[in-house]
Amino acid sequence: MDNIQKQYYSLCEVFMEIPRHRMWIIALISCCAKFTDGESIIVRETETARFRWQVPGGTSVTAMYVISPGGTAVLLANILNRHMIAHMYEARVTYTGNMTAGMMAFDMSNVSRSDAGNYTCGQNGLSDIIPNCGQMLIILGKPTKPVISLQSTPVVGRNVTMRCSSTSTTLPADHGLTFTYAWKVDGRNRTSPGGASITLPVESYNPPGVMCHVTEDEGLGRDSDVLVLTPEYPPYNISISAASVQVKETDNVPRVRCDSTCRPTCSYSWKQGSQIVMTGQVLDLGAANRTVAGSYVCTAENIYGTLESLAVALDVLCSPRLNFQYTARRDVYVDVGQPVRLQAHILAFPRPTFTWLKQNGGTDEPIDVSKWRQYDNAMTSYIVTDIAEENDYGTYYVNVTNSLGRFRMQFQLGKKAPLPVPENFQCQNKAGGYILQWTPGDDAETRGVDFVVEQRLPQANWTTVSAPVESDGTLRQVQLPLSGGSTVFFRLYATEDSAMTSPVMASCSTFIAVVPSGELSFGAGVGVGFVVAVVAVAVSLAVVCICRKKRQSTRNDSPRQKEEESVYHEVAASTATVQHRRPQDRQSGEGTSRNTYEALTSDRDTPVEAPSYEQLEKPKLYVNMAVSADDDTERG
Numbered sequence: 009m010d011n012i013q014k015q016y017y018s019l020c021e022v023f024m025e026i027p028r029h030r031m032w033i034i035a036l037i038s039c040c041a042k043f044t045d046g047e048s049i050i051v052r053e054t055e056t057a058r059f060r061w062q063v064p065g066g067t068s069v070t071a072m073y074v075i076s077p078g079g080t081a082v083l084l085a086n087i088l089n090r091h092m093i094a095h096m097y098e099a100r101v102t103y104t105g106n107m108t109a110g111m112m113a114f115d116m117s118n119v120s121r122s123d124a125g126n127y128t129c130g131q132n133g134l135s136d137i138i139p140n141c142g143q144m145l146i147i148l149g150k151p152t153k154p155v156i157s158l159q160s161t162p163v164v165g166r167n168v169t170m171r172c173s174s175t176s177t178t179l180p181a182d183h184g185l186t187f188t189y190a191w192k193v194d195g196r197n198r199t200s201p202g203g204a205s206i207t208l209p210v211e212s213y214n215p216p217g218v219m220c221h222v223t224e225d226e227g228l229g230r231d232s233d234v235l236v237l238t239p240e241y242p243p244y245n246i247s248i249s250a251a252s253v254q255v256k257e258t259d260n261v262p263r264v265r266c267d268s269t270c271r272p273t274c275s276y277s278w279k280q281g282s283q284i285v286m287t288g289q290v291l292d293l294g295a296a297n298r299t300v301a302g303s304y305v306c307t308a309e310n311i312y313g314t315l316e317s318l319a320v321a322l323d324v325l326c327s328p329r330l331n332f333q334y335t336a337r338r339d340v341y342v343d344v345g346q347p348v349r350l351q352a353h354i355l356a357f358p359r360p361t362f363t364w365l366k367q368n369g370g371t372d373e374p375i376d377v378s379k380w381r382q383y384d385n386a387m388t389s390y391i392v393t394d395i396a397e398e399n400d401y402g403t404y405y406v407n408v409t410n411s412l413g414r415f416r417m418q419f420q421l422g423k424k425a426p427l428p429v430p431e432n433f434q435c436q437n438k439a440g441g442y443i444l445q446w447t448p449g450d451d452a453e454t455r456g457v458d459f460v461v462e463q464r465l466p467q468a469n470w471t472t473v474s475a476p477v478e479s480d481g482t483l484r485q486v487q488l489p490l491s492g493g494s495t496v497f498f499r500l501y502a503t504e505d506s507a508m509t510s511p512v513m514a515s516c517s518t519f520i521a522v523v524p525s526g527e528l529s530f531g532a533g534v535g536v537g538f539v540v541a542v543v544a545v546a547v548s549l550a551v552v553c554i555c556r557k558k559r560q561s562t563r564n565d566s567p568r569q570k571e572e573e574s575v576y577h578e579v580a581a582s583t584a585t586v587q588h589r590r591p592q593d594r595q596s597g598e599g600t601s602r603n604t605y606e607a608l609t610s611d612r613d614t615p616v617e618a619p620s621y622e623q624l625e626k627p628k629l630y631v632n633m634a635v636s637a638d639d640d641t642e643r644g
Contacts, residue, residue, distance in 0.1 A: 048144040048183070050226050056117040057145050059127060063110040064141050069131055072138070074112065077125025077145075077180070081134060083114060121147050124179035149177030151187065154222045154232035162210045163312065164241035169207045172220035172232060190221040210239045213269070242313030243268040248306055248320055254357075257326040261293040264320050266306035274308040296324045298355045327413025328356035331387065338417070341424040342396050350419045351390035352406050360410040362389035367403040375404070396421075427457060427502045427509050430484070435498060435516035438487075442516050444498055445485040459484065462499040462511070465491050470499065490518065 049057045063069055071086040083103055085091035091103045097116070105113040116123065129141035152175040159169035172189055191198045191206050194216050200206040206220075215236045223229030246268040255261050266289050268274050278286040280302050286292070293300050301324040306317040330336060334353035342348055354360060362384050365372040375382070379400075380391045389406060404419040431447040444461060461473040475486040499511035 048146050050146045050148060050185075051119055052148045052226075052228070053120055054118055056115055057119050057123070058113075058115050059143050059145075060111075060113050061141065061143055063107070063112060063129065064138060065110070069107075069110075069138070071131075072107065072112065073130035073134060074114070074142075075128045075130045075134055075137075076123075077127065079134065081130070082116075082127065085112070116145075119145070119147060121149070121179050123147065126180075144180070144183075146183045146185070147179050148224065148226055148228050149179065150228050151176055151222045151224060151230045153230055154220050156218060156220055156232050156235040158237075159205070162237045162239040164210050164213055164239050167207050167209050168237065168239075169205060170218060170220075170235070171205045172222065173204070174222040174230065174232075176224060178224060178228075185225045188223045190223070192219045192221075193217070210237070213239065213241055213244075215239065238271070240271045240312065241269075243270040243274050243308040243310060243315040245269045246306070246308050246315045246317045248317045250320060251318060252321045252323070254323050254325060255296045257296050257298065257324055259296055261296050261300065261322065264291040264304070265289055266291070266308065266317055268308035268315060268317075270308060270310050272310050274310045277307050277309075279305050279307065291320065293322075298324055298326050298329070300324060301355075301357065323357045325357050325412060326355065328354050328360045328408035328410055328415035330415070330417070331355045336417075339420045339422070341422045343424050344396055344398060346396050347392065347394050348396050348400065348421060349390055349392045350404055350406075350421070351388065352408065352417050354387045354389070354408050354415065356387060356408065356410050356412075356415075358410050358412075359386065360408045360415075363407040363409070364389075364391050365405045365407065367405070372405060427504055427507055429509050430459065430500050430502055430512050433498075433500050433512040433514050435514045437516050437518060441487055441489045442496070442498075443485055443487050444500070444514065445483050446500060446512070447482070448484045448502075458503045460501045460503055460508075461486055461488075462501075463488065463491070464497045464499075466494045466496070473498075494518070 049059060051057045059074075063072060069087070071084060073084050074082040076082050080096075081094045082097050083091055083093045083101060085103060085105055085107050087107045089106060089108055091105070091107075093101050093103065100117045101114055102117075103114045105111055112129070124145055124147040126144050127142045129138040130136055131138050154172045154174040157171050157173065159171055160167075162168040172191075174187065176183075176185065176187070178185055187204070189200060189203050191200050193208065198206065198208065208218075215238045217234040217236050219234045220232045221229055222232075246266065248267075249265040250262070253262050253264060266276050266278075268276075276287065276289045277284050278291050285304070289306075291304055291306070301322055303319040303321055305319050308315050308317075331353040336353070337351070340348065340350060350364075352362070354362075362382070364375045364380070364382055366375050367373075375391060380393050382389065382391045389408075391404075393400065401421050401423055404421060406417050406419070408415040408417070428448060433444070433446040436443040436445065448457075448459075459477055461475065462470045463473045464470045473486070473488060475488060478485055478487075495515050495517045497513065497515045499513050501511055502509040
């Protein structure tokens with residue numbers, strides 16, 4: 009028999025000695041006892057736990073065991089207030105209860121984690137458990153060290169959410185206690201309605217320190233480590249190493265560096281206007297030439313945004329020269345009474361000065377300021393007069409000078425010649441189309457003159473034909489596709505600005521050959537795979553060319569004179585034997601040969617294109633392009 013059983017039997021013998029005349033009192037007390045749910049006892053290790061609960065009423069309890077969470081007896085007490093403490097608890101348990109009054113009370117000193125759990129009541133043995141009788145002993149433990157985790161990336165100007173995580177070490181595991189959380193940011197307390205989670209605005213580019221504190225009900229708590237938030241942000245504080253750069257032409261352009269504060273790291277690009285010219289933090293343009301002059305802006309960019317720097321002004325030091333971005337119109341022809349404008353577009357730095365002169369008897373004289381007005385705007389200068397007179401015609405010069413050199417440009421102001429009327433305008437019917445040809449007149453008279461062709465389709469109005477004008481050196485011509493099987497009329501005009509000559513007219517009829525198999529156009533290029541002899545038939549061909557010429561400019565409002573008419577009729581009849589040839593032996597007609605006619609203006613009006621910069625590598629080889637033989641350039 010173990011000690012508990014011995015104690016049980018010993019206590020039972022004691023209980024049997026109770027006088028019978030007192031049993032009614034015990035029964036009365038037992039019936040009047042009230043049930044009380046004992047609140048949990050919360051202590052820390054080594055402290056004393058004080059158990060107090062009322063034995064549930066309605067039971068006939070003469071003796072009661074207090075049973076430990078492990079199922080062993082702690083003590084045994086009866087209604088005579090006699091009690092016995094189990095041997096293993098004798099040193100730590102003190103009974104203070106009053107079973108006569110139905111109250112169980114005892115103290116347990118020096119508690120340990122193994123003592124935690126539910127203490128229950130047993131009647132007539134350890135397995136006869138009295139419901140709703142007893143208390144829970146909770147032994148507090150220190151929470152595990154809290155850990156802060158980010159729920160989103162901290163970005164300046166946005167909110168960031170963090171969560172604090174910790175685990176309770178209090179026993180028993182079903183103790184029911186809860187954590188409370190306290191947050192600090194850079195040492196300042198911050199409230200958190202979310203408890204374990206907190207959402208904060210990221211207001212600074214500097215990393216803040218965040219800490220959380222976890223506390224259980226009875227005050228045991230623990231701090232987390234300080235989490236240093238490293239916020240990310242779009243670029244700011246962008247700067248450039250130089251706001252202005254000057255370099256002499258052919259020298260290396262000084263490098264300019266762009267920096268910005270970014271997280272994550274920014275990528276960089278450089279723009280001139282809207283064009284990206286380079287990527288990377290350093291603007292490195294290499295050897296300077298006139299084309300690199302201008303303003304450059306650095307752009308820093310990361311996933312959160314972009315930021316542009318101030319502009320870097322690059323001024324390339326160079327002697328004056330012609331700006332090829334503009335057409336240099338140096339031969340100007342106007343009628344008497346018309347306004348005149350002579351203009352020069354220059355590249356130069358430092359900023360040049362412009363001096364306009366007129367050649368007079370072999371010497372150059374300043375322009376008459378009472379007649380001409382001069383306007384200078386940075387790299388452009390022009391002179392204007394409202395009314396041209398006979399004595400204004402002649403040769404003009406503009407001298408452009410800066411500290412590095414001198415440039416001289418020549419202009420020729422002449423009287424406008426009448427428009428050359430196209431001569432010998434005629435039409436030829438070729439394979440697959442028409443060839444329109446005419447003689448433009450003397451080349452010296454056709455500078456700046458364009459030609460407009462109008463075509464009247466069958467049963468249609470006149471329409472302007474868009475086609476490139478070609479030349480074989482003596483003739484101008486355009487080639488147009490076939491437009492049907494009937495006569496087609498064409499009109500040709502010479503034009504310049506708003507002036508236009510009277511039309512010159514011509515017409516064409518298609519060539520049709522009648523053969524047994526049906527109609528066949530000579531320009532169709534038809535062939536078969538074998539040789540067949542075809543009976544010759546008489547073919548009547550008729551070509552009618554009507555040419556009307558008129559030499560009258562439409563620059564005035566006088567009525568047109570009666571057009572001269574010249575009608576040419578050519579009628580031919582022939583008998584021909586037509587043989588179909590094999591395709592490999594036959595070539596379709598290609599029409600007349602032609603050369604590309606690139607422009608109708610003299611090359612004296614439009615400067616030739618400048619050579620590449622590499623061709624001008626040595627300073628002594630620098631020349632000013634697109635100037636006439638009279639132009640002069642000097643370098644300092």
